Every structure is written in structure tokens, then in C-alpha cells.
Amino acid sequence: xxxxxxxxxxxxxxxxxxxxxxxxxxxxxxxxxxxxxxxxxxxxxxxxxxxxxxxxxxxxxxxxxxxxxxxxxxxxxxxxxxxxxxxxxxxxxxxxxxxxxxxxxxxxxxxxxxxxxxxxxxxxxxxxx
Amino acid sequence: xxxxxxxxxxxxxxxxxxxxxxxxxxxxxxxxxxxxxxxxxxxxxxxxxxxxxxxxxxxxxxxxxxxxxxxxxxxxxxxxxxxxxxxxxxxxxxxxxxxxxxxxxxxxxxxxxxxxxxxxxxxxxxxxxxxxxxxxxxxxxxxxxxxxxxxxxxxxxxxxxxxxxxxxxxxxxxxxxxxxxxxxxxxxxx
Numbered sequence: 001x002x003x004x005x006x007x008x009x010x011x012x013x014x015x016x017x018x019x020x021x022x023x024x025x026x027x028x029x030x031x032x033x034x035x036x037x038x039x040x041x042x043x044x045x046x047x048x049x050x051x052x053x054x055x056x057x058x059x060x061x062x063x064x065x066x067x068x069x070x071x072x073x074x075x076x077x078x079x080x081x082x083x084x085x086x087x088x089x090x091x092x093x094x095x096x097x098x099x100x101x102x103x104x105x106x107x108x109x110x111x112x113x114x115x116x117x118x119x120x121x122x123x124x125x126x127x128x129x
Numbered sequence: 130x131x132x133x134x135x136x137x138x139x140x141x142x143x144x145x146x147x148x149x150x151x152x153x154x155x156x157x158x159x160x161x162x163x164x165x166x167x168x169x170x171x172x173x174x175x176x177x178x179x180x181x182x183x184x185x186x187x188x189x190x191x192x193x194x195x196x197x198x199x200x201x202x203x204x205x206x207x208x209x210x211x212x213x214x215x216x217x218x219x220x221x222x223x224x225x226x227x228x229x230x231x232x233x234x235x236x237x238x239x240x241x242x243x244x245x246x247x248x249x250x251x252x253x254x255x256x257x258x259x260x261x262x263x264x265x266x267x268x269x270x271x272x273x274x275x276x277x278x279x280x281x282x283x284x285x286x287x288x289x290x291x292x293x294x295x296x297x298x299x300x301x302x303x304x305x306x307x308x309x310x311x312x313x314x315x316x317x318x319x
Contacts, residue, residue: 002306002310003306003307003309003310004302004303004306004307006283006284006287009284009287009288009299009303010287012299012302013287013288013296013299016295016299020295036139036143036252036256038140038201038202038205041131041136041139041140042131042132042136042201042205044132046135046136046139046244046245046248046249046252047245047248049248049252050245050248050252053294053297053298053301056294057294057298061294062293062294062295062298063293063294063295064293064294065292065293065294066255066292066293066294066297067257067292068252068255068256068257069257070143070147070193071193071194073194
């Protein structure tokens with residue numbers, strides 16, 4: 001890849017926008033919140049976010065929103081991520097590594113089933129705005 | 130101790146954002162021997178007493194988690210540099226901001242690996258909130274230096290909110306291309 005300028009980036013963005021407009025993206029608007037506190041980072045949350053982004057890109061789920069939050073209070077099962085998918089219960093997954101991250105994308109977000117072994121909690125309302 | 134230096138830096142940049150900074154400057158200067166990092170913010174800052182407490186692993190201000198008795202962000206940094214002949218300096222002024230200067234010694238066998246700087250940079254850019262973040266990254270070898278700068282406001286103007294898979298992927302590609310150019314410009318000219 002040659003070095004991209006900001007102008008290249010702007011053009012690429014326009015192309016992607018047009019491609020996305022042509023694709024049917026109904027019901028794909030999930031929200032993923034990755035716990036990025038000291039505990040999450042120490043357990044590998046940075047790599048988990050990276051794997052999730054690549055996997056979602058591969059699956060063509062361009063509309064999924066990924067946000068980073070602080071510690072969710074589940075330091076003992078970090079890395080944790082919360083997934084909010086329309087039609088599914090809001091779920092907090094724990095002990096997420098690269099393989100589990102891929103499972104969450106393919107099983108939870110795409111196939112709409114829970115990744116049972118890694119369900120740890122439903123979100124606490126006071127922690128996440 | 131964090132697994133990589135990138136993890137450690139990610140943690141520290143998050144401190145700046147939690148201190149309500151409007152602008153954060155992140156400097157990453159890499160040579161064969163060292164990684165020099167400077168994180169400077171205009172957040173709420175700390176008094177001398179607060180600063181002293183912040184370096185104590187058994188202290189937390191208790192605002193985020195009421196019953197918690199530990200705060201490990203800065204102590205992890207101190208542990209890393211003090212066991213590997215590195216150095217750090219933290220200066221803070223209440224109401225003005227905080228500046229952390231770090232010199233990670235890459236020659237020490239006990240220094241954690243630098244880690245993935247590409248994901249570090251796109252992830253600090255995509256933290257939630259309205260703030261500007263400027264990353265100055267350079268790589269110096271044999272008296273020659275290559276560098277690039279990325280500015281969060283500029284990128285956001287082009288890509289929109291940096292939180293959807295489509296904008297984050299483009300952001301990651303952009304940073305990747307800057308990083309590749311930084312390192313490959315050596316092999317292409319020599």
C-alpha cells in the first residue's frame with residue numbers, strides 16, 4: 001500500500017458510502033461496547049477490538065457501532081464486551097479472546113444466537129450511559 | 130505490568146480523556162534503542178498531593194467505582210520503567226493539565242514488546258467524546274528520521290464519527306499506510 005493522503009482517504013470514504021447505500025443494511029445496526037479500563041487492557045481488550053473490527057469488516061457489517069468504555073465492574077472476567085443487537089437481549093460477554101470475538105460476530109450478531117459459555121451478565125444501568 | 134508498551138500508552142491516554150481534556154498531544158519517537166512517549170493534555174490536572182497519591186497502586190479517588198481500593202494505570206507504567214532502566218516524569222497543574230514524559234528502554238530484555246502501534250493509534254482516536262488528539266509519530270535510524278502526524282479533528286471531518294465499522298476500517302487502513310511508509314522508506318532508498 002502506498003502512503004495515503006487525506007485527499008485519498010476522502011475519496012475512499014465517498015466510494016464506500018455509495019457502496020453502502022446500495023446494500024441492504026436493515027437490522028444490522030448493532031452496538032458493541034468494549035471494556036477498555038486498565039483491567040480490560042491488561043487482559044487483551046485492545047487485540048479483541050482489533051479482531052472484532054476485522055471480522056465485522058469481512059462480514060460486511062459496516063453499520064455496526066463499536067465504542068470503548070471504561071471498566072464495567074467485571075474485572076475478573078476481562079476482556080468484557082457488551083453487545084446490543086436489535087431483537088436480542090443486551091448481553092455482556094466475558095473472557096473474550098480472538099476466537100470468542102469471532103464467535104460473537106458470527107453467532108450473536110449475524111446468526112442471532114447467544115454464545116452461551118461466555119455470557120456473564122446483563123448490563124448494569126448505572127455503569128453505561 | 131501490561132503485556133505491551135502500546136497497552137500501557139493506551140491506558141495513559143485514557144487517563145487524559147477521563148480528566149476532561151479538550152486537546153491531547155501524543156508523541157511517539159522510536160529509535161533502535163528507545164521509545165520516547167509524551168502525553169500532554171489540558172484536562173483538570175492534579176495538585177501535588179493528588180499526583181503523589183495517583184502513583185500509589187493502593188489509591189483510587191473512588192469516583193468511578195465506589196468501593197475500589199486500587200488504581201493501577203500509573204503504577205503499571207512506573208513498574209515497567211523502573212524494572213527496565215527506563216525513565217518517566219509526570220508534571221501536573223490543577224486546572225491546567227498534565228504532561229507525562231516516558232523513555233522506554235528497548236535495549237533491556239525485560240522491557241515488554243512495543244506491541245501494535247497501528248491499533249493503538251486508531252483506538253485512541255476512536256475513544257468516545259468531543260476532544261482533539263494529535264499524534265506525532267517518528268522513527269529514527271542512522272541519523273535519518275521519518276515522521277507523520279495525524280489529527281483527530283481532520284480525520285473526523287472526513288470520516289464522520291469514528292465509531293462505525295466502516296469509518297474505523299478506513300481509519301485503520303489510513304494509519305497502516307502511514308506506518309508502512311515510515312518503515313519501508315528505509316529499505317526502498319538504501
